[in-house]
Amino acid sequence: MNKSVQHKPSPLISVLPLVVLVALLALIISLFGSDSLSGGSQIALLMGMATCVFISMVFYRAPWKIFEQQINKTLGGISVTLLILLTVGMLSGSWMVSGIVPTLIYYGVQILSPQFFLIGACIICALVSLLSGSSWTTIATIGVALLGIGDALGISEAWTAGAIISGAYFGDKMSPLSDTTILASSTTHVDIFEHIRYMMFTTIPAFLITIVIFLVAGIGMDDSVQVQVAQYTEGLASTFNISLWTLLVPVLTGVLIARRLPSLIVLFLSAMMAGATALILQPHILQEIGTPSDLSQVGETAAIVRGLAITYYGATAVDTGYESLNDLVATGGMAGMLNTIWLIICAMCFGAVMVASGMIESITRKVISWIRNRLGLVASTASTGLFLNIATGDQFISIVLTADMFRHVYKKLGYEPRLLSRTCEDSATVTSVLVPWNTCGMTQSTVLGVPTMAYLPYCFFNLLSPLMTIIVAAIGWKIRKNTESAIVQAPTP
Template identity: 60%
Template sequence: MKKNPSPLLSIVPIIILVLLLFATIRIFGSDALNGGSQIVLLTTTSVCVLIGMAGFKIAWKDFEIAITNNIAGIATALIILLIIGALSGSWMISGVVPTLIYYGVQIIHPHFFLASTCIICALVSLMTGSSWTTIATIGIALMGIGKAQGFDEGWIAGAIISGAYFGDKVSPLSDTTVLASSVTDTPLFTHIRYMMITTIPSLIITLIIFTIAGLSHDASNTEHIAAFSASLATKFNITPWLLLVPLTTGVLIARKAPSLITLFLSAAMAGLFALIFQPQLLHEISGLPGGGAESAFKGLMMTFYGTTNLQTNNVGLTELIATRGMGGMLNTVWLIVCAMCFGGAMTASGMLGSITSVFVRFMKNTVSVVASTVCSGIFLNLTTADQYISIILTGNMFNNIYKNKGYESRLLSRTTEDAVTVTSVLIPWNTCGMTQATILSVPTLTYLPYCFFNVISPLMSILVAAIGYKIIKKQPQ
């Protein structure tokens, strides 16, 4: 019988991973995802393989099979990520996202600024699938509006981040959402629908807090909002017809159409609307003189696969409408493939099983299972300083435990997002926390007490587990 490494020895690769990630993030900052983190993952994979082969006589073939199976298991997710890149570009350039923003900012009232900020950031993040893009663009504009109205920067940043991470968490365009569902073998829209059970109550509580805080504040300056809306209307042809794209996407999701089909049709429809409503932008993107069909075709293709940078008279708007297309997803794809190599090596060596055996001792019921997952996810966010790696490790560590105890995979995928995605921004040395603090010019510990959605979400996950609402337990394996 093959002997597995002890839990103490099994944690050695993770310790090395944490130390190397700490050094990488300290040196590269938010650019660590451009290659540094990937190299760290491959390095720790080699350490894991070395321990397994030299100390426990595990054949290289076993490692190769485990790594291949891991990567094969996320093949669909990688394709989805690439289509998401095309979708993000087409939704922006076609005017879908600008139209949503244009109508959204019209509802801002000074007394409801914090709640409106949270809602607007949630909608933008939901449509773009990126909390980083939302915070770095509309978030900066809202910071200026909030400061002009006399709000404390901690409150403004908390409202921005709460909304942005709500959208990031439940958007089918979000790479973390796709990653959490794929790592746990949960269909994407099944994962999203199940998350609503914990996410909607968390958002409602958050909005109540922001509404009460806003009503007690005296704010009356709305000039920034008018300027931003005017810039949007100048650059894009804003029309309600563009809302047919998100409406159609919502119908496809409600009818449980396959993720790939839904996302592809949504991107194609947005591309068609770009040709109809924003031909001048496609000509600008293509850079070809004279315009015409050739210019429009080139601009549309570049919108799907490449980087676009349209200039406006508003700096915040210029940053908001910049897109990365399918090419912008390649760093995430690269990171996921490298993380799958590490997860495969940890599985083949028996180290992952050895570590999870320690957690099993504390799992007596549903609450303890979910609470252990939440604590592990937050711990990995603290130690690995990266939400992608934390999602992958949490999913891999608990996947078999949930199966053996008879829980559905959607419970693990939801708990992983409740614990990892939303808390990453609350940690000063995490790539998310470091990036958002830099973008908003607000220290992480300053905005942390006001990120109510991010703090409530993991607690809500444990509370729903305690209630037992829609937690279906099958016959344990």
């Protein structure tokens, strides 16, 4: 913590910016509803930030320089994340217009049944995320296609999004390629594979319960709620050139993932391949998109090139003859991600000033002082991970701060560092997507087009993971003290 803040605020004072933020968000959501991400939530975050800075500078004489330095440091750390978001916008538009997603939907609605769709979507996303190590990549690609299939089968978008996110975050959490898994293990000095093996004792039970819930929920669905699948297939087939050749792009994307290329590079190359596919198989769609409504004449080639550019950066609309299907195949491109990026920047600024002011440390230190036993230790760690996701708006900051704050406590009480690394993942990693203003919550809500608060009740794996880690701690299963075999002196990133 920056030593320029000589007297840190008390825990009671430190929660005031959070109270202001939550109160303003509640007001804005009640006034704007689903449009709150278009500007209202950003204002709430800036007002919470202003409250924190005002209290610190007026009552604790904190210099503005420490806030400015922390903001610069925090925003610099998310620059790649912002590029990934823009690339995801390119990917979502190009995968749709090129016919990749329509082809997956076309065949998916004919193969999958409503009864087993939810459990199938959850398991598919879990496998893809486990292999790729990225929940974001999984949701932006196969997740978007599965959402369309679920919509065609008459399944609630909230249920489908919950299944997709549950599976994606299970795979992300258990993959040795995942950045959060590497971060949690390295910041606690635990070998990554020992960390993954130890997570199985909490993660596998939570995931098994999750798929049982989706199985039971799916079996309870009636075929009568299924929409006219024939209308969807007819609309897609008459609009897009449905071809299995389009699926070469997902296959090649999988090869790039298997070669362990960075997520940004994989997403960009996949968007480029999808653009080439659109030029070959869907030139009529590109021409329709690229023909200006205010011009009577435009060259065919110019319209196609213009349509491809719009597919990458702007909103696209394709007329399939069916209103619901038109909404499904519409995309926003990079422009559709701008509200999310704006919100992320505001959330990061709020988190930065809360860290610089010492308010985050003040609150968490108070929580740590209440620890009396193993259950209290794990429950406090899990609660801190969730709290930091809410307060800082970023899962990476939450993982690092939680590990830093509790490392000495676990050592003092004689518990293995792998217990700390597992608890960080069971809380900070999986709950980030449940917070509307967190980078994960904002991104997945934007990509899937489903509000965070709508899919939250159905993200069973993400809800069960923190509870499972506390239950296992209460039982004491596989929790030992004074064991050094799990410790590996890995460098902290």
